[in-house]
Amino acid sequence: MEHHQCHLDGNESAECWISDVLDGIPLDEKSLPIDRINKCITCDAFAEAIERSTGRRRSDRVMTQAINRFLALFSNYNRELNDMADSLKEKIEELTVLKTVAEALLKATDLKKGLKIFLSGITSGEAFGFNRAVVFLVNHPRHRLEGVLGLGHLNVSSYGKTWDRLQREKLSFDQIVEKILNETDEPDNALSTAVAKIHIPLRINLGILPKSVILRKSFRIEEFKDEHSADKQVLGLFDRNPCAVVPIISKEVVLGVVVVDNPVTRRCISDEELSTLETLSYMTAARIDNLILQNQLELRVAQLEHVNALLQDNKNYLVETEPLIEAGRMATTIAHEIKTPLVTIAGYAMRAKKEHADGKDISHNLDVMLEEISRLEKLAGGILDFSRERKLTLETLDLNTLINETLDIVTDKLSYSNIEVIKNLCDKNLYIKVDRNRMKQVLFNLIDNAMQAMPDGGKLEVSTGTGSTYRWFKIKDTGCGMSKETVEQLFKPFYTTKSAGCGLGLPVSRRIVNDHGGYLEVESIPGEQSVFTVNLPAADEV
């Protein structure tokens, strides 16, 4: 038997199960979906079938009416349930998108990448699908909004040409994020370059961007017009497009705003879209805040690294030029040391010339000139010693023997100056590896120094001894001693407290001792004594 055709559904293949059942064709339960039943209960065929199957009894009619009402109610509930399910599904999708963007943002390694991911979430077709999105951040010290980044094309005419490459390639949001995370030194798109030039002072009368920051509120507008910004660049950018501005707030602080618009589709932004965008801004604000802080830290570190590099350059420059400066200082000092005796010699020479012309005895003038000349000679010798090549001819010898050899030479000079020599030498051989002549020079200089300290005579004690790795000798005088200040200046070239010295003896001595790997120490009590100790590395017996 043939199936009857449905009266309501235009589809010819649809069957009218009511007519089928009335003709004795069995009902296939599976072929009756719930939405079909909803239609059937409004169909004339159904009403007629009920009429025909209802008895004439009153109770039958009441029952039939009741069943009809239940059916209608059931149908309504079913429709509502379906609507609720659809709405829940949408909400779940929306939350999934928000969660995906927020999670992707956690992977961002710097502020720029973070904001790119944030804007990609907003513009990606998979998520919000806005045509464009732009971020402005608050520069708190300067109290202004500064354009940072934009995603989308710069103007409608360039659509298709400059529409973001990521959009053209129809990538999924995950793929876009992957791409952003992997890119290095990607040049800014045209929109970002234009946006970065925009700075808007945070004053409420300067349009909805600063207003959104100050009032901490979102705005949705059908058309971006003059009243929405005083800034020409901003007006040009959002030129008469439907647009929305949402603040990004973290820990009560407004970090900036995100502006979305639809210049291509010119689709108005719904309340629901605005509300979702607010949720996204709320969910991602803390992460963006962290990235801003990280960015500031990185900038600070970069600045410090730059300063450090400058300091390093400076230090290198100083290290390189220090010897030259020292040489210049030395030359000035030498010039001064030479000039004074020369002036004196010239002065006495002129005097001698004048007195000779007057027939006077000029021998006194000549004596002074000779004295000054000998001073110049001594000075020249000192400078030569100081600057002479520091190559040592080393030999192993006994320190005590070296001391005795040197003292033998100066004994007469010392006794003539009324100085008594006390020797206090160690009773065993003290081997050292030294340049014999240079070390004798050190001894002469120290003994000469002691003599200068005792113009009226005194005692000169020479002692030797040994430690575990060093041998030492001490030259002690009972002279005038030195103040702490004098001791500090003692080894500076040309520093002298006595008229006879040239101020090079001690610097030269210390340099020789240092060249041997040893060190020279001084202890002095003003008015009583001075002790010079020379420590030299011990050597093995030959």
Added chain:
Amino acid sequence: MMSKLLIVEDEKNLLELYRMEFEEEGYSVATAESGKAGLELSETFKPDLVVLDIKLGDEEGLKVLSDFKHQSKDRPVVLNTAFTHYKHDFTSWAADEYVVKSGDLTELKSKIKALLERPKAQG
């Protein structure tokens, strides 16, 4: 009346030369080998003019100059030094003249003479 010069110079031979030369010029000369000794001597000798040597690296030299000026504001001080660069040090501007050391004392003599003949400042 003889003008009185105080010469402060730590080079003995040079100091002796100055003493001889200026005594021959008719001055009464006192000499000191250090700034401190010069300042003390100045209290009793009461010179009309001071010739003062300042040395390189000797920070005290310029202090001695200011001490002399402090002692008597109107008494001229002539700085006599081996260096020319002190001329550019503003602390040396307190001196009335600046003469670079030379064996030829003509310049020093003429400047001292000019300073002593200068009319004294009023008040």
